[in-house]
Amino acid sequence: MVLDLLLAREPFVQSAAKIFALTEQSELESYLCATTVTTVDYLLSQVLDKSEARAALHRLLELFEIAPVNRPVIEEALGSRIEDFEDAVIEQSAHLVGAQAIISRDTKGFKRSIVKVLDPTELLAFLEAG
Numbered sequence: 001m002v003l004d005l006l007l008a009r010e011p012f013v014q015s016a017a018k019i020f021a022l023t024e025q026s027e028l029e030s031y032l033c034a035t036t037v038t039t040v041d042y043l044l045s046q047v048l049d050k051s052e053a054r055a056a057l058h059r060l061l062e063l064f065e066i067a068p069v070n071r072p073v074i075e076e077a078l079g080s081r082i083e084d085f086e087d088a089v090i091e092q093s094a095h096l097v098g099a100q101a102i103i104s105r106d107t108k109g110f111k112r113s114i115v116k117v118l119d120p121t122e123l124l125a126f127l128e129a130g
Helices: 002-006 015-025 032-045 050-063 070-078 085-096 120-129
Strands: 031-033 065-067
Touching: 002 015, 002 032, 015 050, 015 120, 031 032, 031 085, 032 050, 032 065, 032 085, 065 085, 070 085
Parallel strands: 031 065
Antiparallel strands: none
């Protein structure tokens, strides 16, 4: 979702923008997994110059809290029912901070997550339903 907004990926940019706006308006408490920040930096640096990529990261840090990745998160991720290790780390990092849901377009990758997973459009529909 983060890259959908930062790289203006159609048709996903609109729902990402709405979620960012809700976060900016303090209507959502949103976290990024610490490993997501490094992944975003790497991917942005492939399409933007270094200063633009870093400016985008600074904007993310203004909006989002960072869910830590520490030894317990890694140990729990190793035992997770999620097969993809990167997804398992995100799951356990979210669990550590008490997140109510992980927001991802890759809901299949989180099928066995202990934290609820919603794609961005599902989150927006849930919030609109009230």
